[in-house]
Amino acid sequence: MEAVSSRISALSNSTGEFQLESFISNFSWWKFAVTALVLVLTYDQVSYQINKGTVAGPKFKIWPIIGPFLESLDPKFEEYYAKWESGPLSCVSIFHKFVVIASERDLARKIFHSPAFVKPCVVDVARKILRPTNWVFLDGKAHVDYRNGLNGLFTKKALEIYVPAQEKIIDKYLDRFVEMTKEEPSVFFPAFRELMCAISLKTFCGDYITDDQIKHIADEYYRVTAAMELVNFPIIIPYTKTWYGQRAADMTMKIFEVCAQAAKDHIAAGGKPTCIADAWVFLMQEARDNKTEDVNSKLLVREFSNKEISEAIFTFLFASQDASSSACCWLFQVIADRPEVAAKIRAEQLAVRNGDPNMPLSSAMIDEMTYTNMAVKECLRYRPPVIMVPYVAKKAYPISESYTVPKGAMIIPTTYPALHDPEVYDDPEEFIPERWVEGSKASKNTKNWLVFGTGTHVCLGQNYVKMVFAALVGKAFLFHDIEHTITPLSEKIKVFATLFPQDDLILKFKKRDPFAPTVGA
Template sequence: MELAMVELLPAGFLALRAAAPYLAAAVALYVLVEQLSYLRKKGPLPGPSLVVPFLGSVAQMVRDPAGFWDVQAARARESGTGLAADFLIGRFIVFIRDSELSHRVFANVRPDAFHLIGHPFGKKLFGEHNLIYMFGDDHKDLRRRIAPNFTPQALSTYAAIQQRVILAHVGRWLDQSAASGEAMPIRVPCRDMNLETSQTVFVGPYLTEKARERFAKDYTLFNVGLMALPVDLPGFAFRRARLGVARLVRTLGDCARQSKARMRAGGEPECLVDYWMQETMREVDEAAAAGLAPPAHTDDEEIGGFLFDFLFAAQDASTSSLCWAVSALDAHPDVLARVRAEVAAVWSPESGELMTAEKIQAMKYTQAVAREVVRYRPPATLVPHIAGESFQLTEWYTVPKGAIVFPSVYESSFQGFPTPDAFDPERFFSEERREDVAYKRNFLAFGAGAHQCLGQRYALNHLVLFLALFVSVADFRRDRTDGCDEPVYMPTIVPKDGCCVYLKQRCARFPSF
């Protein structure tokens, strides 16, 4: 009877049953080899002794990113090593808390050491044409060509655009708040404001209204994909994000093409890509006249990729800083009063004029507040790199090839500075304290080394302008609830409640430009 039943079973099932012991042995061997490999790479570093096969600690990281990285920081601090190890989706990782060790990583971005990746699966997500993946002279040459984008003249052009966009959005927030009478979370409105600011500053005249709508949708897909599991299959958020980025890069590349034509025809720069293409077209034309090929990295789609890099750097980091700035000012009315007084001395909402570059530069205390916001809550808390080759990070530990290292600029921001847990703009304003100089090596929110953020002055200017305009036209009160200021990843850190505030118009006449 049993023999007859066996004969009725499919041959494939019988083969699978016969192979089951071998498959089980293979899985067991894989798990054993993976565990031994992890322990060998971990060496003396603190971290889990056993890891879940292939997945590692990814469940904890996805469920509670802030808590996961807090655990890494605690291990690094309590062990006294400044380092901690863990395992995520088949990859060995090293968390770096110590500022000097972070500097060692930033100072050694090169093919045979560390490669900046921006995201554990960033190259696949961001695409090939991205500034963060470049090295050596090629990278230096591109940064030289980008430098005209951030001259005082260019920043002055952007400041006028920024002010118009900020005021238009804040005006809508005030109308919405007046109509509802309720507290509103400003994270998403800040993100929308920043997206319009970035679009207009970077490629303003070249985006149609329809392109802007598609742009916003694709950027939302990208944001969702950043925080999703890296499953590159139809129907998954990561795949939608990757395809969205490809469309964004093509759109930005078309903007570069239009700007090239306009700059070659003698047009005046009106946005960032114009300042960039003005110099680029001069170099392209000089090369053509000499019978040479166009300079490297002047292809439209390549430039689109680099512009996307700028957009990503400016967008979510700025959203984070604006939210934390509002929360900090609400919690420190003395700081708020000083900012309002300083702004009122140089600009009034009823003046009918925008702030000039000279007036922006005169607001030294407001600039100190902006720097303290970035120190106190650095938006991009971690800067992932991958070890292209084994690298001796300390006398007693070598980072193995293929490991992903996470220098924590957040942890560095709370090292060295006196009373680091206090929000204290005076540390960057006082001539006696000058902590921006004394503890410069711990102020890593904009990175360090060859890949230090090119647009940091633009980013700080944007925060200063927002602070100056917002506090001048709006009275605001934070809707404080338990845990509202706990940092959550979106993908940069923001207050847990989205920064809920009650808003009311402060000025007699709202400015319109």
């Protein structure tokens, strides 16, 4: 009996081996490749279905593996808009990245306010460009503590210190714009990027940074923006976009390091703060000498190295440059197209200077510019520079009763839909500064005001932004006639990290008598 069964098993073994052998010998490479491909494609579609769950999105990944990668290289505002309209939560999958987009106000707010589940998501290459040691990559308590230490640089008292340096730069560039467009109108997208960069750099580094360095950084900075594409090769290869971006960032941080040391020398010699670098060193000194009662300032008690200060200042430039350039383009376009708004701004600018147009700017004066501030606020609502803020789920995140964002997925709160909500803003597609008068529906519904995000990562520079823009457009329109050449693309929106007019904004600046009657007020 045993002999029979062992023969049978030997036979079946040898048959099995024979079948396996012939299977392997018949299994050519192309069959292997096809099988592997089918498995990968099936896995890609199945994991997409599992992640997608109940949220809106294509039934299948129409482009297997890559998803809408090609569209992401040239993003269109209309495509984003269609996505937001497709449901309160919608999704896309690009390569291995699964992305959930929240277009409803309360869902967006919930994400901003869920630091236990989510943290800001930067493209992989950002860690290399901003350096892994940078404070922006801190999470939880470490982030809150570091950030509280920086708050002192953006208080009302601190912002006041930076106004004279900002005014000098504003005046210089406004004169340059007149000269630049003496013969004919010019495209202003690059000019406004340079202006924004110059204002930031003067605010951050005061007179420690030279005009040549400002020009050089402004010229090179676009390489940093260009390097931050959604999908990047994980290694920085020489002469690619990411390589140029990293070089531009390193060059800028080196300049900031030298400025940080100059600020330390200035404050040590008893100098008064004039810029952010000074203010930081000054607060550090006060904390060290135990001269401050402010709990947040006490967080600055340790010695921050020049490298650390330079990295943090670079994050201010990084956070501000694209968003501020976008806001600047829309503000000038929108006001130049509306003579009645320009007229009100001019009248107010003369009034806050008590009829003396040459009175230097101050933060108290900027506070008094009620209408100008409303125009700035309305422009930030009408064309919010940042329309989506990418976060990543640190763990499975139950965002609604029916949907849990999978761990590792990107989760993106939007700002645009809340800022164009017709229930809060009548005629949301119209630019109406008056909607912000005190006590109005718009100003009471603060939950919709997502221009600067909300929660633990809310924009550190938001008060700074409002002050700079009120100061800038105030002076620009008081002293200039600004003509906008309207083209069929002026109102069309281009996405380049933030939003811009598709024709890159064509303007002409002409000096005007600040006492000239304001037509249309």
